[in-house]
Amino acid sequence: MQNRREFVKEMVARAAVLGVGTQFAWGQSKAAQKSKVVIVRDAKLRTPGPAPDEKRIAALLDHAMQTYFSAQNPVQPWKKIVQPGQVVSLKLNALGGRAIAPSVALVKAICERLQQAGIKGGDITVWERNSRDLEAAGFKLSNAPGAVRFLGSDTVGYEDTSVNYGSVTTRLSKILTRSDVVINMPVMKNHNIVGVTMAMKNMYGVINNPSAMHGTACDPYIADLNMIPQIRQKVRFVVSDLKTAVYEGGPSYRPEYAWNEDGLMVGEDRVAIDTICAQIVQRKRAEKGLNTLEQKGTPLTYIATAADAQHRLGTNDPARIALIEHSIA
């Protein structure tokens, strides 16, 4: 039984872990205290070419965001995430090239909504760890003042001072440290070390030394990295492009093991997002007659670590995740 002082102490600790007072508030049902994850799919998303239909991807984004925030118009959700005058960045996972990266059309739609929510174009940066990955994903590098920037950390650089938490000692990208809010834009892939890569693993792209953190199935590195205050607090929302996903052979793009999910996944709880991602990839592997990720030797332990009492980055308990799935085609 907690006394009042212990209770207040725990609440303060939880608030500190969550980073900001409002975090998780948007996507939680107060009664059940569940983390909301929204997936919206559109079977007509694809065009004959490699890019998705721009209008349909924008509509998909609006539908997902309005569902998540129970909002009446498409700008309202973004006003809950950002405030005018803030510097906002979109951290993509573009490492697999344009076939398995957030689409240009989706990024464009988000940038438009952010600007409608009061963020100046010049205060928005779309970024990846390496410039060449952005280019390979179809983005044109740009650092023009007054317009949305498209940059790699390799050109902007990393902070001189290291930060650390637990097993992690690293230097953060200056794009991250100069941002007030980061929108995390991962893609859903199998990963032959950790099982799946989605929201939390995408943070390996905001540091200078990701290769140093791949041992022991990236556990506890992934959870510890996400505990670093600048990551935990600034990375406020996840918008994942599910147009294409990979169930085997990842994290590289492997068309033979890819499938078309043709949707978006959005949410705040990075652990819940990764948990749902793992479920979907496991389901697809079973459908294809492959063994489970655990049997493959990639037991996804980092997700449980992120949810444990030391980290409390979110929930990996399916009973505490409110998964909402819509189809708009």
Add this chain to the structure above:
Amino acid sequence: MRFKAAVIAASLAVLVLGGAGCKKKAVDPFPASGVVAGWDKGDKTQTYDAANLYEYIDGGAEQYISAGVVGVSTSDYKYQGSVEVTADVYTMKTAEGAKTIFDADPPTSDSKSVVLGDAGRAYGQSVVFRKGPYLVRLTAFEAAPGEGDALMALAHGVEGKL
């Protein structure tokens, strides 16, 4: 930094192009534009060694490092000006290393064995084969009519240069 990169690239060129040190004559594994009908090679050929392979394939690097990768040489191609393909030529220390990587990929319902190098497998949008210490992977980024045959032609073009 630039000098170091140049040294790495030069070293890899010798290894990748020279057959893991077994051959004295350097061989470029990538057919030039037009050598294989319909295929144009991109301007850049990039190389990575075991130490910086993660920059190219992130966590996928571990599998190759465990199997004894020396480096990878990669170049883009376009087929008839539209279909884009990435050609990766991994050089392993031994032919057994190339076999380890090749065998790790489970076949799919639409994959088929093909006569390429020591062993080859074709999928709808990709072709993988091994030849000696080399593991070659051709990956198309979108499906297109006639793509399978075109990929096989390019694969034969690469195989002929190894």
